[in-house]
Amino acid sequence: xIRARGLSLANxxxxxxxxxxxxxxxxxQALSRADLDLPFRTAKMYYLSVTAHGVLMALxxxxxxxxxxxxxxxxxxxxxxxxxxxxxxISFWIAVxxxxxxxxxxxxxxxxxxxxxxxxxxxxxxFYIGATLLIVGSWGWCWVMIRTYLAWKKEAxxxxxxxxxxxxxxxxxxxxxxxxxVAAEAxxxxxxxxxxxxxxxxxxxxxxxxxxxxxxxxxxxLIPAYVIWYTVTPKVAGGKLFSDPLARVVFILFILxxxxxxxxxxxMDPGVQAGWKLFHAFNTSLILYPSLxxxxxxxxxxxxxxxxxGATGLFDWLEKLxxxxxxxxxxxxxxxxxAVGGLGGAINMAYGMNAMVHNTAWIxxxxxxxxxxxxALTFMGACYWLLPRLTGRDLELKLLAIIQPYLWFxxxxxxxxxxxxxxxxxxxxxxxxxxxxxxxxAAEWTQGTYMSALGGIFLYASAVCFVAVMxxxxxxxxxxxxxxxxxxxxxxxxxxxxxxxxxxxxxxxxAVVLVIAAYAIPLIQHLSMERFGAPGVRVY
Amino acid sequence: MHIDPYEKFWxxxxxxxxxxxxxxxxxxxxxxxxxxxxxxxxxxxxxxxSDPRFSETGVTINADGSATVRVVALMxxxxxxxxxxxxxxxxxxxITSPDVIxxxxxxxxxxxxxxxxxxxxxxxxxxxxAGEYLIVCNEYCGLGHHGxxxxxxxEDGLGAATGGAE
Numbered sequence: 001x002i003r004a005r006g007l008s009l010a011n012x013x014x015x016x017x018x019x020x021x022x023x024x025x026x027x028x029q030a031l032s033r034a035d036l037d038l039p040f041r042t043a044k045m046y047y048l049s050v051t052a053h054g055v056l057m058a059l060x061x062x063x064x065x066x067x068x069x070x071x072x073x074x075x076x077x078x079x080x081x082x083x084x085x086x087x088x089x090i091s092f093w094i095a096v097x098x099x100x101x102x103x104x105x106x107x108x109x110x111x112x113x114x115x116x117x118x119x120x121x122x123x124x125x126x127f128y129i130g131a132t133l134l135i136v137g138s139w140g141w142c143w144v145m146i147r148t149y150l151a152w153k154k155e156a157x158x159x160x161x162x163x164x165x166x167x168x169x170x171x172x173x174x175x176x177x178x179x180x181x182v183a184a185e186a187x188x189x190x191x192x193x194x195x196x197x198x199x200x201x202x203x204x205x206x207x208x209x210x211x212x213x214x215x216x217x218x219x220x221x222l223i224p225a226y227v228i229w230y231t232v233t234p235k236v237a238g239g240k241l242f243s244d245p246l247a248r249v250v251f252i253l254f255i256l257x258x259x260x261x262x263x264x265x266x267x268m269d270p271g272v273q274a275g276w277k278l279f280h281a282f283n284t285s286l287i288l289y290p291s292l293x294x295x296x297x298x299x300x301x302x303x304x305x306x307x308x309x310g311a312t313g314l315f316d317w318l319e320k321l322x323x324x325x326x327x328x329x330x331x332x333x334x335x336x337x338x339a340v341g342g343l344g345g346a347i348n349m350a351y352g353m354n355a356m357v358h359n360t361a362w363i364x365x366x367x368x369x370x371x372x373x374x375x376a377l378t379f380m381g382a383c384y385w386l387l388p389r390l391t392g393r394d395l396e397l398k399l400l401a402i403i404q405p406y407l408w409f410x411x412x413x414x415x416x417x418x419x420x421x422x423x424x425x426x427x428x429x430x431x432x433x434x435x436x437x438x439x440x441x442a443a444e445w446t447q448g449t450y451m452s453a454l455g456g457i458f459l460y461a462s463a464v465c466f467v468a469v470m471x472x473x474x475x476x477x478x479x480x481x482x483x484x485x486x487x488x489x490x491x492x493x494x495x496x497x498x499x500x501x502x503x504x505x506x507x508x509x510x511a512v513v514l515v516i517a518a519y520a521i522p523l524i525q526h527l528s529m530e531r532f533g534a535p536g537v538r539v540y
Numbered sequence: 541m542h543i544d545p546y547e548k549f550w551x552x553x554x555x556x557x558x559x560x561x562x563x564x565x566x567x568x569x570x571x572x573x574x575x576x577x578x579x580x581x582x583x584x585x586x587x588x589x590s591d592p593r594f595s596e597t598g599v600t601i602n603a604d605g606s607a608t609v610r611v612v613a614l615m616x617x618x619x620x621x622x623x624x625x626x627x628x629x630x631x632x633x634x635i636t637s638p639d640v641i642x643x644x645x646x647x648x649x650x651x652x653x654x655x656x657x658x659x660x661x662x663x664x665x666x667x668x669x670a671g672e673y674l675i676v677c678n679e680y681c682g683l684g685h686h687g688x689x690x691x692x693x694x695e696d697g698l699g700a701a702t703g704g705a706e
Binding site: 035043044047050112114118120121141202203207221242243246266267268269270272274275277278281282285286288289292293296297300329346350351352353355356357358359360425426427428429431432434436437438439442518529530531532533534535537540 | 575651
């Protein structure tokens with residue numbers, strides 16, 4: 001029984017509501033790719049909806065779901081109530097108020113600056129203040145998670161940190177390191193400038209701070225998905241986790257390598273020296289390693305499940321897996337697509353090749369496989385897992401839940417494949433219209449964009465299924481006994497193996513040193529050069 | 541720590557993949573001198589048009605046959621809107637913005653860079669195929685973003701005499 005289940009559920013519902021709005025926004029963008037003459041389709045609406053989709057999906061849906069999962073994991077695996085639940089509720093409300101303010105600014109057309117909000121495009125001050133409050137609220141969550149862990153540690157007498165908790169703690173650490181960048185950008189640059197206190201702003205500095213945050217942000221999305229992959233899915237599949245210590249290695253590597261890589265988003269930027277970009281490119285290739293390990297360990301855990309159910313051949317264990325269970329299928333399908341997304345990421349970070357794909361449709365093709373599938377589809381599957389266990393109501397409209405991951409998979413295949421392709425053909429990302437004055441070069445993109453639109457329709461159908469199951473279960477799900485929240489056992493318990501992996505302070509210290517090595521000198525060089533600020537512009 | 545033999549094989553294999561990536565990035569960077577545009581030069585964005593570096597935009601053919609192209613990217617177009625450069629020679633682009641961040645992407649080439657107000661973007665590339673190219677802004681810059689483009693023509697026999705500015 002989870003004591004903080006009200007709090008967890010509150011976080012989950014904010015995530016689901018954000019998802020509901022954001023996915024509706026995406027439908028309109030997808031249809032824009034088919035160039036349909038819809039009555040509500042204008043440039044203003046298009047860019048507004050791209051902003052809303054990005055902010056609500058990437059920052060709101062993910063963060064609130066992760067906070068929900070964090071509280072559940074902390075209480076269940078540490079077997080104690082979270083520390084200071086009152087403070088946790090206050091933090092939740094701060095994050096909700098921040099989200100509401102930023103959403104108001106976006107939906108009322110006062111912040112059409114996309115979710116990357118690069119200055120000197122200027123938004124309403126409440127957009128920046130709201131986003132900052134969301135992050136402040138999430139810091140409250142971090143504090144509660146750490147307090148709960150420390151209270152447990154004091155009494156645990158040298159017990160190993162439960163693996164799911166180690167994963168969530170690494171997400172907390174990555175988030176705390178990452179948000180320093182965006183907090184600095186918001187507090188020192190964006191908020192004073194949007195309020196008129198400072199006249200001008202340095203856009204390259206803002207981009208450096210944003211991407212200092214923006215890349216570890218993707219691991220903040222990914223690590224909780226890995227927690228599900230490692231510690232929930234093998235259990236759901238009826239098997240065991242292949243290797244506990246290696247899973248720990250993966251989470252620790254994320255703590256170390258998530259942040260000193262941000263310049264790979266700025267390869268094409270003026271004002272940042274090539275040498276530092278190269279250093280970040282090398283760091284980025286190292287961070288592929290934990291994901292390659294994960295691909296092996298999680299698939300091996302699925303094989304164990306198949307074999308425990310009697311499979312003996314080379315591949316027949318695949319048939320024994322519960323493909324009709326959406327908790328399992330969502331993870332298995334998101335892993336398949338993530339494999340492609342990971343390889344695409346290797347192309348993006350390849351210093352020279354990046355010029356071919358930077359800011360093209362390739363990029364949205366890429367990150368809809370990573371955050372849009374590896375994280376989002378896993379989180380949806382995790383909602384099917386969590387909701388009955390937190391509410392005591394079984395899933396309603398189960399058939400929709402069963403087909404939903406497959407719809408997402410098919411839609412994403414079409415969407416992502418076509419966007420990778422049109423990206424290589426040079427089509428820029430996030431554009432309302434792609435005719436470019438009837439250019440024959442732009443006309444080559446059309447076939448791909450139609451496929452992308454079709455993929456978008458499948459994805460939206462999948463999103464509708466998910467939302468229907470969630471609200472259906474909330475309102476009419478048949479009451480049943482609370483199913484316990486159980487995590488996968490490892491093949492062999494970690495025992496005393498690699499205990500150093502549990503000494504988190506060592507890894508935090510090394511991570512901070514790496515961040516300083518990657519950022520201190522370029523930041524100092526940047527700040528000491530003669531720079532000219534840019535005044536704000538509002539053109540939306 | 542006990543590691544399964546299959547797992548060990550995979551761990552080393554994965555490490556090898558990453559070494560291959562590192563080596564190939566290193567080789568193209570240092571061997572083929574492929575670098576992303578990383579020029580560091582600042583400019584006052586409020587006086588771009590009167591700055592001597594951008595008071596004359598367009599194409600200049602240099603004495604060695606290479607070309608320099610000066611472009612101002614602004615909401616929502618490029619100045620000049622039509623660029624003619626010689627085929628097969630190094631072409632250096634120098635670009636800046638007086639307003640917001642733009643992108644400068646020569647479609648289906650490796651000419652691609654951000655254009656940031658307050659900074660001068662500079663990169664050099666070469667075009668081996670003659671013909672018409674499309675240049676687009678690939679960074680959202682406001683409601684007219686999708687209308688921000690220019691044309692580039694790569695031509696044979698563009699010498700110093702026929703070149704010159706727009």
